[in-house]
Amino acid sequence: SEKQLQHSEQLSVIGELAAGVAHEIRNPLTSLKGFIQLISHESKEASTYQEIMTSELERINLIVNELLLLAKPKEADYESKHLLSLVKTVVTIANTQAILYNIQIKLVYNEEIDKVYIECEENKLKQVFLNVLKNAIEAMEKEGDIYIKFKKLGDRIIMQFIDEGPGISKDKLANLGKRFYTTKQDGTGLGLMISKNIVREHKGDMDITSEVGVGTKVEISLPLKSSSS
Ligand code: ADP
Numbered sequence: 156s157e158k159q160l161q162h163s164e165q166l167s168v169i170g171e172l173a174a175g176v177a178h179e180i181r182n183p184l185t186s187l188k189g190f191i192q193l194i195s196h197e198s199k200e201a202s203t204y205q206e207i208m209t210s211e212l213e214r215i216n217l218i219v220n221e222l223l224l225l226a227k228p229k230e231a232d233y234e235s236k237h238l239l240s241l242v243k244t245v246v247t248i249a250n251t252q253a254i255l256y257n258i259q260i261k262l263v264y265n266e267e268i269d270k271v272y273i274e275c276e277e278n279k280l281k282q283v284f285l286n287v288l289k290n291a292i293e294a295m296e297k298e299g300d301i302y303i304k305f306k307k308l309g310d311r312i313i314m315q316f317i318d319e320g321p322g323i324s325k326d327k328l329a330n331l332g333k334r335f336y337t338t339k340q341d342g343t344g345l346g347l348m349i350s351k352n353i354v355r356e357h358k359g360d361m362d363i364t365s366e367v368g369v370g371t372k373v374e375i376s377l378p379l380k381s382s383s384s
């Protein structure tokens with residue numbers, strides 16, 4: 156619809172702006188970090204301040220890096236990719252963190268799913284799956300399973316990321332994906348917002364449901380490439 160189009164245009168303008176600003180912030184950040192390290196530790200206070208400055212800079216750096224991912228999509232970067240291979244690559248990366256908590260990431264799919272290709276910007280989609288998996292791991296923080304389930308529904312593929320974390324209460328659920336909303340000590344609150352934008356750029360949908368004490372389910376639906384439907 157007209158309104159959706161307007162919204163997606165607004166998002167890409169915001170994305171372009173954010174990426175531009177983020178890029179400009181990076182250079183002065185690097186030089187600040189360098190100079191802070193050069194200041195000598197004259198007193199105990201000075202070295203404490205130095206540590207605080209460095210950790211605050213790290214935080215700015217983290218936010219800037221996430222903002223850079225908002226860059227405007229270029230049509231030319233879309234390519235047909237084998238979905239399962241893409242997901243498996245991401246799982247390999249997420250496993251380096253999952254292993255520390257004894258968390259298993261399990262894929263559930265049939266032969267039909269193995270034939271699915273999607274038109275996508277590979278790196279951006281990987282970022283989405285990684286954000287969602289990282290959130291699941293960070294929520295669980297102890298041993299358990301994360302399931303990734305796949306379903307074909309008409310001309311769409313539905314992916315479900317199901318965790319056994321503490322879940323999210325109804326009143327908090329509405330805040331997810333809002334800019335800077337985080338409940339973590341060193342979270343940025345940008346992961347879900349960026350992920351939602353990327354999924355929308357791919358003409359997909361992202362939906363989160365949760366039950367306190369049971370876990371959280373992130374559902375992502377994406378259009379199938381016409382030849383695989
Ligand atoms: P960040 O991970 O930096 O906090 P996100 O946008 O990725 O930012 O997530 C925002 C918030 O949503 C998290 O801080 C957390 O409170 C909540 N959240 C996201 N995924 C889950 C999950 N799987 N289980 C419980 N809470 C979650």
Ligand code: MG
Pocket residue numbers: 286289290346347
């Ligand atoms: Mg996150």
